[in-house]
Amino acid sequence: MSRAGAAPSATAERAAIIGSGLAALAAFATLRHGGLAREEIVVFGTHADPTEQWSRKAASIRQRQMRSESDGHLAPADFPGLALRAAWRRRSLRPLLQTASRGYHPRVDDFLAHAAEVREWSGFDASLRLRRIARVEAVDGGFELDGEGPFAHVLLATGHPGLELPEALAADPRVVHAYEPHDYARHVAIVGAGMAAATEWQNALAAGSEVVSVRRREPVRQPLNVPRPFFSRRGLAAFHRSPPEQRAATLRRLSAPSFPPDASFDAVLAAAAADGRFRVAAELNGADQVIAATGFRRGYRHDGLLARLVEDHDLDVHDRWLVLACDSTVPSLTDQRRTLSVSGVAGQWAFPAADTIAGAKYAARRFLERVCRTR
Amino acid sequence: MSYTLTGRVESRLVAALPALIAAFAIHRWWAVYLVAIMLVVGIALDATVYDRLISYQPAWLAVPLGALELVLVYALMRTIPVHAPLDAAVALFALAWLSAQLFALAALPRLQLTYAEAGGELGRSGRLAAVIVPLLVFIGIGAAYATRAPTIHLHGVVRGPIVVDRAETLVGGTVRGGVIIRSSHVTLKHLTTIGGENGIDVENATHVMLDHVRVLRAETDGIHVRGSGVMIEHCTVADPAGPWVQGIDISYSVGRPMSMVSGCTIAGVREGIVTHSAEVNVMDNRVLDTTLRGIVLGEMSMDMASGNDVESAQGVGILCLDHSMCEIEHNVVAGTGVDPSGDPARAGVAIEAQYYAQATVRHNSVIASPGGTRQFGNSAISR
Numbered sequence: 001m002s003r004a005g006a007a008p009s010a011t012a013e014r015a016a017i018i019g020s021g022l023a024a025l026a027a028f029a030t031l032r033h034g035g036l037a038r039e040e041i042v043v044f045g046t047h048a049d050p051t052e053q054w055s056r057k058a059a060s061i062r063q064r065q066m067r068s069e070s071d072g073h074l075a076p077a078d079f080p081g082l083a084l085r086a087a088w089r090r091r092s093l094r095p096l097l098q099t100a101s102r103g104y105h106p107r108v109d110d111f112l113a114h115a116a117e118v119r120e121w122s123g124f125d126a127s128l129r130l131r132r133i134a135r136v137e138a139v140d141g142g143f144e145l146d147g148e149g150p151f152a153h154v155l156l157a158t159g160h161p162g163l164e165l166p167e168a169l170a171a172d173p174r175v176v177h178a179y180e181p182h183d184y185a186r187h188v189a190i191v192g193a194g195m196a197a198a199t200e201w202q203n204a205l206a207a208g209s210e211v212v213s214v215r216r217r218e219p220v221r222q223p224l225n226v227p228r229p230f231f232s233r234r235g236l237a238a239f240h241r242s243p244p245e246q247r248a249a250t251l252r253r254l255s256a257p258s259f260p261p262d263a264s265f266d267a268v269l270a271a272a273a274a275d276g277r278f279r280v281a282a283e284l285n286g287a288d289q290v291i292a293a294t295g296f297r298r299g300y301r302h303d304g305l306l307a308r309l310v311e312d313h314d315l316d317v318h319d320r321w322l323v324l325a326c327d328s329t330v331p332s333l334t335d336q337r338r339t340l341s342v343s344g345v346a347g348q349w350a351f352p353a354a355d356t357i358a359g360a361k362y363a364a365r366r367f368l369e370r371v372c373r374t375r
Numbered sequence: 376m377s378y379t380l381t382g383r384v385e386s387r388l389v390a391a392l393p394a395l396i397a398a399f400a401i402h403r404w405w406a407v408y409l410v411a412i413m414l415v416v417g418i419a420l421d422a423t424v425y426d427r428l429i430s431y432q433p434a435w436l437a438v439p440l441g442a443l444e445l446v447l448v449y450a451l452m453r454t455i456p457v458h459a460p461l462d463a464a465v466a467l468f469a470l471a472w473l474s475a476q477l478f479a480l481a482a483l484p485r486l487q488l489t490y491a492e493a494g495g496e497l498g499r500s501g502r503l504a505a506v507i508v509p510l511l512v513f514i515g516i517g518a519a520y521a522t523r524a525p526t527i528h529l530h531g532v533v534r535g536p537i538v539v540d541r542a543e544t545l546v547g548g549t550v551r552g553g554v555i556i557r558s559s560h561v562t563l564k565h566l567t568t569i570g571g572e573n574g575i576d577v578e579n580a581t582h583v584m585l586d587h588v589r590v591l592r593a594e595t596d597g598i599h600v601r602g603s604g605v606m607i608e609h610c611t612v613a614d615p616a617g618p619w620v621q622g623i624d625i626s627y628s629v630g631r632p633m634s635m636v637s638g639c640t641i642a643g644v645r646e647g648i649v650t651h652s653a654e655v656n657v658m659d660n661r662v663l664d665t666t667l668r669g670i671v672l673g674e675m676s677m678d679m680a681s682g683n684d685v686e687s688a689q690g691v692g693i694l695c696l697d698h699s700m701c702e703i704e705h706n707v708v709a710g711t712g713v714d715p716s717g718d719p720a721r722a723g724v725a726i727e728a729q730y731y732a733q734a735t736v737r738h739n740s741v742i743a744s745p746g747g748t749r750q751f752g753n754s755a756i757s758r
Contacts, residue, residue, distance in 0.1 A: 030488070071491070078484040078491055100434040228431040232377040233494035365488045
């Protein structure tokens, strides 16, 4: 098998990636690392820059550090991680010591710079076709994508199906979603209890606002958005063995909002609370501005392409989840000759942390195995 | 990383390969035994402790876990026993530990993209390693067993001196006239010598083990070592044949594997333990009633004396002499007597540095020794 950069051995378009965000870039880089030539892969997406959507949201909540750790990058192999790269670049052991104790979280700037390197190295842009795919149709030996193809192997990396805004807030002119650009009013109510909400509490306090955290439950404090064993076979094996209802219950439990424990963050909140600038409430009050840190819509039904795919091919679903095989493939549309894989949040049935970079790589690596198997 | 039990074991076996290759390369059977012990200890801990208690293992945890495994490996090595030079054994353990870190953090994630997601499981490579690594270890141990030195059991009193000129193990018995060792890989166990110019004479040999030997009525040195690397454990040297007899003398052995004298009792000789131009670890010995000095680390030696009891030495308890570099720690020196010669360097000095010697002296107990700790002749003592 040739490595990335080697002369292509075939020019037929064999694999297609639908989506042009971070998951798509991770998948593309993984395929290239596995020996596929640029000409063998097509990426269909609506954004030329794979980091555009994500970085716009990160900028909206003024995110400066990643929640993920050293291995939260888009390169195919986990090593070298971002900590080692930062240590090399800054000529400092500090990032390595931090990552040894799980205290290293890459700066957003570093992450984006590395994403740009991966994009450049992999030749992502050359394989990108700026086109929205609305329909995936299974045909003999592959899939047609709105008349393009057929492709033997298709990875769906369509991303989050839009921002979640509770109905009660939809018509309120004071409301802005956390992931949309905004400033902070004098009195701000922030709805939600996850990572975005926690970041917004800090942002609003730093901007001099008085903050009311509107939430119905106390946030879970954990380093990553799901417990670490769920990132490996140690936790996944039992998850994959569990019956559908239990698996769905696990996913519901894991989707509870959370953010990492951080003593300095707690100190900021405590100081603000002591000054009367931060408090918790169960309902909205008369704040000047309401920031909905309520995340994203959940479930395949909110994604037009996935909803149609399910309807057209009568795919197995459970509640809001697509039922997938352990390797993130759609079982009824995957066989020895073709593969339909799902990456990103829609792949949670196979990997609970599917909406993370680790999740994108989990699907991509198994997709690569299937593509290589049929070379 | 969140390992599965299979992942832990497979990763451990693969990461043991560099240490195993090194063990074969240096052609020392103790090294193969040591790798086997490391694997047994590691896999036992994987199965009974790590897998149950550690659902996620951050990188820093490798340090305390490595220390725990080092302690257990050392204890097992001493229990079996595997006669390995301590510094080389620690170096081999360090190589294995470092390999494990490099494999887990860099090499395996690079070679197998799904390494972390698979909980450290390596698929076919892991299953192959599970066969090959134990097989290599068994082959190594088997070869060591097949080519081990013959063991000769001595019974009763044997007329000596006995000359040992091939690798072998002598066990038990009493030899009159001493034992002369002229070959490497010789072990004496539970053997007593009576008389002889030297009780045990070792020249130009390495990997010599003297374990639980008793040396009585020697005429010059109890144990006389020249140009050799020896491990002497739990010996007794006593009842010298004359006033000039030395207990253990290890000399002119720089460049040979480091020697060790441990757990010995030496009584009534002129000098208890003496080194010249050697590298010796002198630890946990008891030296009694010497008439010249208790322990001498001399003549450009690089030695360590730790945990020794030196009692009732005449003149000097522990001496670092003549351009030597000595670490003298955790010893008890008691009742060092003042020599009637009037020489201030022999005025009941418990610990002394003499003639351009450099001694590091820490945590020693000096009792009833009027000379205390002193330096003479351009020597330096650092604390």
